[in-house]
Amino acid sequence: SQKIEQNSEALNIQEGKTATLTCNYTNYSPAYLQWYRQDPGRGPVFLLLIRENEKEKRKERLKVTFDTTLKQSLFHITASQPADSATYLCALVSGNTGKLIFGQGTTLQVKP
């Protein structure tokens, strides 16, 4: 069955460092992959989308890579700030309806 795995352990880093989050998937060939941010008590907020023919995408301090051979996406936040503390969700599109299959999310804590 299709499976998406994110590191369930919280990631604690010091302000100014680069945070790297991992998303691995199996039994799946998604056309694109998305990363969302979710704060407590709120719905997910879209951050970045990367397509299967793209290796890397950037947006300000964010960078996403997509390796369809390894079936893995990496999400980087450079020069991290305490305001970046949140749960980050990886999501793959399933089929042609656009429905998303989400990973469990990784909680990032950036300490000042």
Added chain:
Amino acid sequence: GAGVSQSPSNKVTEKGKDVELRCDPISGHTALYWYRQSLGQGLEFLIYFQGNSAPDKSGLPSDRFSAERTGGSVSTLTIQRTQQEDSAVYLCASSFTNQETQYFGPGTRLLVL
């Protein structure tokens, strides 16, 4: 409106009662999705609407769950004879088409006692 809105924001009900959750998508968005997020679990797809096409109900966990989308806009998710395991955050999302970014509402937190 500026974004997806959902109501109520919180709902406490007794086991066995029916509940209705409402979603107002972003104006002009043809695709609408319902997801569920249980404590300690990821978001789980429930149902998808696209225009006038038949909905994709493949994620509904039981026949106690149903949803409709009237006039291609507002959607209502109904849970009949609620059970304690239905307690979760129910999230609605909409997108311009089914291959575009999904915009999520704040969710309805349902607690079944």
